Amino acid sequence: EAYEAGEHASYMRKEMLEQPEAARRVVSGRLDKRFATAHLGGLNLDARETREIQRVKVLGCGSAYYVGQMGALLIEELARIPADAEAASEFRYRDPVIEPDTLYVAVSQSGETIDTLLAVQEVRRKGGRCIGLVNVVGSAIARECDGGLYLHAGPEVAVASTKALTTMFLGFALLALQLGRVRDLSIADGRRLIAGLEALPEQVEAVLAQEDALAETARELAKAESLFFVGRVRGFPVAREGAQKFKEISYRHAEAYQTSELKHGPLALISPAVPTVAIVPDDELTDRNVGALHEIAARGGPLVVVTHEGLDLGGLPATRIDVPRNEKELDPILLTIPLQVLAYHAALHLGHDIDKPRNLAKSVTVE
Numbered sequence: 001e002a003y004e005a006g007e008h009a010s011y012m013r014k015e016m017l018e019q020p021e022a023a024r025r026v027v028s029g030r031l032d033k034r035f036a037t038a039h040l041g042g043l044n045l046d047a048r049e050t051r052e053i054q055r056v057k058v059l060g061c062g063s064a065y066y067v068g069q070m071g072a073l074l075i076e077e078l079a080r081i082p083a084d085a086e087a088a089s090e091f092r093y094r095d096p097v098i099e100p101d102t103l104y105v106a107v108s109q110s111g112e113t114i115d116t117l118l119a120v121q122e123v124r125r126k127g128g129r130c131i132g133l134v135n136v137v138g139s140a141i142a143r144e145c146d147g148g149l150y151l152h153a154g155p156e157v158a159v160a161s162t163k164a165l166t167t168m169f170l171g172f173a174l175l176a177l178q179l180g181r182v183r184d185l186s187i188a189d190g191r192r193l194i195a196g197l198e199a200l201p202e203q204v205e206a207v208l209a210q211e212d213a214l215a216e217t218a219r220e221l222a223k224a225e226s227l228f229f230v231g232r233v234r235g236f237p238v239a240r241e242g243a244q245k246f247k248e249i250s251y252r253h254a255e256a257y258q259t260s261e262l263k264h265g266p267l268a269l270i271s272p273a274v275p276t277v278a279i280v281p282d283d284e285l286t287d288r289n290v291g292a293l294h295e296i297a298a299r300g301g302p303l304v305v306v307t308h309e310g311l312d313l314g315g316l317p318a319t320r321i322d323v324p325r326n327e328k329e330l331d332p333i334l335l336t337i338p339l340q341v342l343a344y345h346a347a348l349h350l351g352h353d354i355d356k357p358r359n360l361a362k363s364v365t366v367e
């Protein structure tokens with residue numbers, strides 16, 4: 001069956017709107033309610049090996065790297081294994097120490113990104129174990145890994161990745177749940193996560209339904225030459241991914257920062273001409289986030305805040321984008337969706353080629 005943009009203006013819009021379906025597919029048949037866990041048969045990791053993992057290192061490029069950061073946080077939170085993500089393009093150049101009790105996780109839509117493939121080969125050449133979160137079945141990275149899970153996002157054509165990213169995030173949630181339940185995650189927490197995963201596709205749909213309001217905000221943001229995207233902890237990779245999308249297709253300078261680091265530098269650049277898109281979920285950092293954003297408002301910096309329905313932002317002057325509440329561990333993906341729509345409408349407004357931004361390729365297969 002041919003995969004075409006059809007009635008949509010672009011593949012990117014079509015693929016954004018396919019996210020609820022993709023989110024259903026990636027978890028389908030992989031949740032076990034009785035034992036409150038996930039079953040990922042292709043990982044090739046037994047219970048003993050799972051308990052022996054001392055560390056998780058996620059490797060990916062571009063947006064896959066940013067989702068990898070979200071995934072590493074999920075694994076650390078749920079499975080209580082120290083985890084971090086690194087740009088696969090840098091990894092092998094520092095002659096990394098490969099530890100036998102580290103689980104390496106390669107993440108890639110195409111499965112063909114050369115930097116990610118070479119990182120996997122580096123791990124395996126030095127005796128490490130690497131699993132893959134890959135969309136394209138039978139791709140080079142999938143074949144090179146010791147095991148993994150396919151994302152079932154379906155074909156993705158637009159350079160700016162949307163539905164593949166959503167399935168990557170959910171793939172990490174499944175992985176974290178399975179690792180967590182073999183280790184110390186309680187059955188109650190497992191159930192809580194499963195209910196959250198089941199509620200998520202409809203919530204993604206609800207965010208996408210705000211497209212008209214988001215388009216209006218995007219047109220405002222498109223006027224600026226330079227923007228900041230800020231967030232903390234779970235919100236920071238969201239900000240990084242938001243800035244990446246915005247710069248990729250709108251060609252505006254967009255820089256991501258930890259909200260906590262604003263005072264250590266970027267505040268010097270804040271003015272009425274430099275808007276900030278801030279990620280402010282309802283969590284243990286809300287008050288600190290809002291406090292930092294008041295510093296931006298005091299300097300006349302326009303604010304767009306992506307936050308949770310009903311959360312009191314204490315009189316902060318901001319354009320507000322609300323997303324539904326789910327389990328806090330799953331917040332990053334719901335907070336990411338509006339940023340895709342903002343980037344899309346900014347680029348559309350500016351008249352750019354949405355699906356094929358200048359100087360970029362969908363998959364980079366040569367070094």
Ligand code: G6P
Nearest residue numbers: 061062063064108109110113361
């Ligand atoms: C390219 C694309 C990005 C993508 C990255 C990783 O740089 O322009 O959109 O995130 O490759 O691609 P992968 O196929 O490995 O996920």
